[in-house]
Amino acid sequence: MEEKHSIEVFNQLFTNYRGRFVHFAQTYVGDVMVAEDLAIESLMDYWENRNQLADNSNIPAYILTVIKHKCLNYLQRIRTGEEVVKYLKGCDDWELDLRISTLEACDPERIFCDEIQRIVEETLKTLPSQTRDIFIRSRYKNQNHKEIAESMNISTKSVEFHITKALKVLRVALKDYFPMFFLFPHLFN
């Protein structure tokens, strides 16, 4: 019984987080296939180690930490690789450095802190349906502006407008968590 319940819970988790974990990994490692492998490996890692975790641990944060380390390993291997490997890199050296440093700075516990999650969810609900729809397609479904514009029969300018609008609203809602934003308002036109 216990086992069956665990599997169901894991299934839920898998279904719920897989998409965004893959997207997250992809923004760092570049290749979507690699990203999928890493994300799913991390999910399996959690499944194998689930009994070792403390009862009240933040599970998404745990999995994201695993993903973070796997992505870092991958990127660092590329950076220290042979000259020949340079051709396989999807980005320039400076970009690769930047990815590694921003990834190192990434804090899964903060991201999956309940408050932030809840705020984002609530805020998105307050958006008009078209804006929310476009934002979700862009962030969660990984569609680019052209794809969104075509499938919704609007202009790409319109798509950008909606996304900017959603981000503005989110930024206001999250001001307590990302306080620095408001010190430089002129940068956020």
Added chain:
Amino acid sequence: MEKETLYRFFDGRASKEEKEEVRLWLNDSREHEKELFREREFFDATILSENVSPREEKKESERLFVRMALREFLKVAAVVAIMLIGSVYFYQSRMAKLALTMNTVTAPAGQRVNLTLPDGTKVWLNARSEIQYPAVFIGSIRRVKLTGEAYFEVKHDKSNPFIVQTKKCNIKVLGTKFNVEAYEDSDDFCTSLMQGSIDVYDNSNPSSHIILKPDYQVSIVNGHLKTEVIQDYDMFRWREGLICFRNVTFEQLMTRFEKCYGIRVSILNDKVRSYICSGKFRISDGIDNALRILQKDARYKFERDDQNTTIYIK
């Protein structure tokens, strides 16, 4: 620096120019670097935050699973369908070929043939008659061609009419017993119904047709279809191998012999033409035997010509 550009950059969607723009902006000052890190954190938070409608994702996974299962099922179904269609096609084309293959059965002069058609219909072929029929009856119409004389007992099949094609007329039958006389070398046509019902069409005038009732016969008289009651059932005893006649003129009898034996009988003796005869002859005993017996009463002489194509009654 536009935030949108930064987000595109983080998402791997920035163009070469935009990447260059970010690189230059980044190198501009330390503050820009700090800001980039903050924007990155915000970006990560938004792409990792809870879906507004988590159910949508689950449904999508379920739908995906269903779609994949469906695809596998369709793959199997497609193979099965192809195999079925293939075998049906082969079967049909074989049947179609068989349906086109015509069998011909001929009864020579002075002889008869009995046969059964593919659908179970029984046919008695009289002397000098020929029937053509397909090896297999396909489609809704059972069609046969006849020259000469035949007696049919057609297997009853309401949805598949049986059609006898002769030179002058076509007979449409549903299930029935009837006699058809339509010799190739004669312009006569006559069909007589014993049981059931038949529809007789005049080939030269297809809109003219007659539906016969049992014990009636239809013939072509002066180019038209004419119905009358069957007078003489003896005419049909050829099936038993007999020529039966009652109160017919000698001339009429000779015409029947002609039909049966395929030999011309030329009556040169006028006196004997209208001699009334009644009797029975076994067809297999031959025309000479019949003529010899008749001679005793009708008083004539007969002889064959050199080529054996004509008998002269003198």
